[in-house]
Amino acid sequence: MNYIKGFFAFWYDFIVGDAGEVAAGVMLSLLMLYLGTHYLGSASGSISSYGAVLLPLFIVVLLAYSLWRVRGEG
Amino acid sequence: MGLMGLTTHWWIGLLSGFLASGVEVVEAVTIVLAVGVTRGWRSTWIGVGTAAVALAAIVAVLGPTLQYLPLDALRIVIGTLLLIFGLQWVRKAVMRYTGLKELHDEARIYQREVEQLSAEPQAVTAGGMDWTAFTVAFKGVLLEGLEVVFIIITFGISAGDIAPVLAGSVAAAVAVVAVALFIHQPLSRVPENTLKFIVGIMLTTFGTFWAGEGVGLSWPGEDLSILGLLVFYAITSGAIITLLRQRRAAGGKVASKA
Numbered sequence: 001m002n003y004i005k006g007f008f009a010f011w012y013d014f015i016v017g018d019a020g021e022v023a024a025g026v027m028l029s030l031l032m033l034y035l036g037t038h039y040l041g042s043a044s045g046s047i048s049s050y051g052a053v054l055l056p057l058f059i060v061v062l063l064a065y066s067l068w069r070v071r072g073e074g
Numbered sequence: 075m076g077l078m079g080l081t082t083h084w085w086i087g088l089l090s091g092f093l094a095s096g097v098e099v100v101e102a103v104t105i106v107l108a109v110g111v112t113r114g115w116r117s118t119w120i121g122v123g124t125a126a127v128a129l130a131a132i133v134a135v136l137g138p139t140l141q142y143l144p145l146d147a148l149r150i151v152i153g154t155l156l157l158i159f160g161l162q163w164v165r166k167a168v169m170r171y172t173g174l175k176e177l178h179d180e181a182r183i184y185q186r187e188v189e190q191l192s193a194e195p196q197a198v199t200a201g202g203m204d205w206t207a208f209t210v211a212f213k214g215v216l217l218e219g220l221e222v223v224f225i226i227i228t229f230g231i232s233a234g235d236i237a238p239v240l241a242g243s244v245a246a247a248v249a250v251v252a253v254a255l256f257i258h259q260p261l262s263r264v265p266e267n268t269l270k271f272i273v274g275i276m277l278t279t280f281g282t283f284w285a286g287e288g289v290g291l292s293w294p295g296e297d298l299s300i301l302g303l304l305v306f307y308a309i310t311s312g313a314i315i316t317l318l319r320q321r322r323a324a325g326g327k328v329a330s331k332a
Contacts, residue, residue: 037290
């Protein structure tokens with residue numbers, strides 16, 4: 001059991017590290033875009049186009065937010 | 075195919091592999107040099123070789139296996155991982171640029187490793203094996219190499235061609251090891267943070283592109299939007315660095331440990 005916990009802890013630390021908010025924000029935004037482009041009927045086309053602009057903007061905001069948090073904790 | 079005919083994916087894959095591998099091999103070389111100088115080279119080289127074989131085996135097994143999975147699903151999963159991983163590199167590089175985290179200092183890391191390894195008792199077995207040297211060298215190369223392997227596999231599979239990123243990685247590893255063997259000291263002049271920042275921007279760019287494609291986004295200009303994303307992330311991250319430096323100059327914070 002400890003090996004399994006250790007295995008997942010290693011990969012969590014390897015990919016997510018000390019910024020869980022970055023990983024959570026990325027996954028949440030992609031999940032919302034996926035749902036929007038697949039299940040919103042006629043609006044899906046617009047989401048598919050506008051999402052290509054909104055996603056990079058959101059990523060930068062997420063980065064800034066994460067750094068702002070570190071600065072606040074410093 | 076001529077040089078001009080190679081795609082954006084191919085060139086950026088080659089460059090990403092080269093830079094990512096270069097920066098990680100520099101870190102691994104520091105550990106290996108410290109182990110070799112303090113504990114002797116035989117067990118150290120065996121540790122390095124074993125780790126290299128393990129890393130090659132991971133690429134050889136995972137690379138072809140993952141190619142059989144459906145591309146759309148794979149792009150979402152791998153694009154997401156690449157995006158998170160790339161953002162972490164950019165975030166850490168920005169923190170180091172702005173003093174929120176200490177810069178990686180290879181000379182200091184080397185000194186610390188030498189002191190720790192010198193303090194360990196010499197315990198060579200009957201076969202002439204120093205297990206401390208083997209373990210530290212093996213672990214150092216394996217852990218630093220895993221990041222490169224992760225990039226090679228995710229990048230290679232998403233781009234549909236593992237060759238450019240693999241070629242870039244091998245070329246950088248050979249170049250860095252050759253320089254290290256020649257000068258026989260840690261490569262402290264390599265601008266590691268800048269390399270990590272550039273690779274982070276590249277991984278974030280491709281992660282965004284592939285994950286976006288996977289979830290159903292229509293990128294304007296298709297592959298050309300990769301360059302747009304690259305420029306956008308570079309400029310905005312640069313602006314964040316400038317802003318944080320200005321804020322820090324106005325009322326500083328103490329850097330956390332690297």
